[in-house]
Amino acid sequence: MQKQALRRLKLLEHQILGIKVNNTSSQQKLKDENGNYQTIDLLYREGRNKLDWFKEKGWGFKDTEFVIDDKTGKVGLTGDRYVFSGKLMPDFRTWAESKIGIDIDKIAVAQKAMDVDPPTFNEEFLDSLDYNFSRISFDDKERMMHSHGHCLQDVFSLRYGKFKRFVDCVIYPGSTKHVQKIVELANENNVVIVPYGGGTNVTQALELPDDETRMIISLDMTRMNKIKWVDRANMTACIESGIIGSDLNRELEKYDVVLGHEPDSLEFSSLGGWISTKASGMKKNEYGNIEDIVQAITIVTPTGTFERYNQCPRVSHGPELNHFILGSEGNLGVITECVLRVREVPEAKVYGSIVFPDFDSGTKFMREVGRSKIWPASIRLVDNLQFQFAVALKPESDSRWQTILDKIKKFYVLKIKGFDQESMCACTLVFEGTKEKTDKQQTFIYKLAKEYHGMKAGPENGIRGYFLTFVIAYLRDFACNHNYIAESFEASVPWDKMDKLCYNVKDRVYASARNKGVQGFVFVSCRVTQVYETGCTIYVYFGFSLEGLKDPLHAYEEVEHDARDEILRCGGALSHHHGVGKIRKSFMDEVVGETGIRMLRSVKSELDPKSIMGSRNLFDP
Incomplete structure (x- = not known):
């Protein structure tokens, strides 16, 4: 009788929370009639089970993938979710085969199912x-x-x-x-x-x-995905940690506010994950990194719940306890909700792009932007290989006039301006804020670009460059389908070490791949994705064919490890925003030191003496 009463109370609690109750499932027992544990779904929230729409063997939506068109042999993107969806990229196959060594005719068949x-x-x-x-x-x-x-x-x-x-x-x-x-x-x-x-x-x-x-x-x-409240007087919001980034943006729009935190994984990653990894977003120049946005965190640890919220803009109450949680990667407890700083919906959003004659000119420009502190919401510089990559992915146009116009633009850049297609690079821009602010930023940025021989390249390229971010992981899966490994990693670095890091890491990846038996072309590319006054964030992309490799995954792991080692040798960080996990755990002693590791372990052992928060990221307990 007591258990039945408790169950009724639970169901009442669920109804008070405003959640639809599945009355049939709520009568189920955890064990079936044969004594086996069975799945029970008591509550329904908006949305479906992730298995219904997310790929089992790769990234993203099931209806979206890069494929070879049967009729034309060209590469296309299925679905209707992205700027490139439903379109063919007429130049991509030829470019990928000739420039980065993918053999499109080589098909790597994945296993049907994992045991x-x-x-x-x-x-x-x-x-x-x-x-x-x-x-x-x-x-x-x-x-x-x-x-x-x-x-x-x-x-x-x-x-x-x-x-x-x-x-x-x-x-x-x-x-x-x-x-x-x-x-x-x-x-x-x-x-x-x-x-x-x-x-x-x-x-x-x-x-x-x-x-x-x-x-x-x-x-x-x-399923903990609600916005609990929005305080427009103080421009804060209390939000449950399980909400996914794209859902969070959509729900905040109802309150006429934005968060502005947009990591590359925005469509699929969660607020709690951003906090756990100490994430950064594409528009951090305008809205800040996650540590700048978070005001308070509720975390349930094995020895108690930490939840403190003070509406004051800044306090001096000893060490900042939120910073124990930011970047903790699941080691200390379960983040359930947090209070975040929100902003008014920006009055203006403007895309732009610039082309530079070479990467050196572009990096000098980026360095001056960092020092100026007149920053667009997002500013990214890609090297020549990534520039060519983006150009090759351009969808074919339905408009004959657009095709003619593109040829005229290309003639002007290459013949009139004298840019070399084998060395030029590009910068993509997003400006957000008041119209007055974004106008001033644009005037400054484009004027500064001219000093480094940059040329304004229009909003269309800015839009394409920005949204290309969301399909990069689909391209990695496409490469896997054709017996090719491709991956990226990131780091932050001081300005005076940036050039050395980019060149040395490329050389180290080339040498390491050859040493591991990689045949054919080794794809290595860099981009500068964020600027600070004192430095920047670098992404490195690399890839190679698996042909002839006895243990391709081990070869990849060793190349990635060597590249990370070179980043540290050149004065870069272990990670800017991806975190450590287990891939980079072997470097933690080097980057935080013996005393730092003891500090981390002490916090862990105090909050979780049995080590039931068992991810074992960052360090071994």
Whole structure:
């Protein structure tokens, strides 16, 4: 009788929260008539199960991928979600085959399905849950999806291998109270928790320790996706951590405010993930990095809940406790909600682009922009190889006039201005804010560009460059389909070390790839993606064919490790915004020092003495 009363109270609580209750499922028991644990879905939120729309063996929406058109042999993008969707790129195949060594005729067939190991159960924990969740799943595909992120190692295993360890079940909490109860029970019963947001990390942060014998649960936060309140007087908002970036933007529009935080993974990554990795967005110049936006964080740890919100703009209450949580990568607890700074919807949004005769001219321009502090919301400089890459991806035009106009523009740039197509590079721009502010920024930026022989290249290229960001990962999957590995990584670096870093890392990647037996062309490219007064953020892209490699994944891992080592040698950071995870964990002693590691371990052991927050990112407990 008491258990039935508690269940009725749970259902009443769910209804008070404004969540639709599935009355049929709510009568289900966690075990079926044969004594087997079964999936229960108590609550419905807006949206579907991720398995319904996200690819199982790669990145993004199931309806979107780069393919070879059967009739023309050209590369095209399926679906209707992006600027390039439903269009063919007539020049891309020829360029990719001749410039970066992809053999389009070579097809690498992925495995049909991965073998998923049977789960480990802690019955005392499961039997104590008593409906303190929105959904609990034991489905093998769901367990597999929650056992990986989206770095190349993850994708390679999805296509050709097997994960060493899988989560044993997936639990979706519906409130902070649910999380508190789940964490309390996990701590009592020695069950491991790995928080899950969008699953978009590229650091193996979700890779599970293969020596972990305890039950592992993935705590999927995506049903905690509400905006709890917006305070327009103080321009703050309280938001649950499971909300996905694109949903957050759409919901904030209803209040006529914006967050402005737009990482490359915006469509799929979560607010909690941004905080856990100490993320940065494309428009950080206008809106700040995540640490500039966060005002307060609620985190449930195994030894208690931390939640403090002071509306004052700044306080001096000792060390900033939020900074223990920012970048903690799931080690300390489960982030459930936070208070963020929001802005008015910008009056103006203007795209732009500039072409420079060479990368050296472009980097000098970027350095002066950084020093000036007159920054567009987003400013990115790509080297010649990436410039050619972007040009090759240009969709064919339906307009004969547009085709003629493009030829005239090309003639002007190459023949009249004297730019060399094999050395020129491009800068893409986004200006946001008041019209007065964006007008002043544009005047300054384009005037400065002329001093470095830059030429204004129009808003269309700016728009294409900005939205190309969202299809890069689809291109990586396309490369995998054709027996080619491609990946990117990032770092920040002081201005005076930027040139050396770019050149040395390229040379190190070339040399390392050759040393590992890579044949054919090695693709290496750099771009400057963000500016600061004291330095910038660099992205490095590299790729090569798998042809002739006995262990291609191991070869890739060693090349990436060598490149990261070279970045540190040149004075760059281990990471600017992707975080450490497990890929870069071996470098942590070097970058934070022995005392720093002891400080991190001390916080971990105090908040989580049993180490039930078991991701083991950053450092070993």
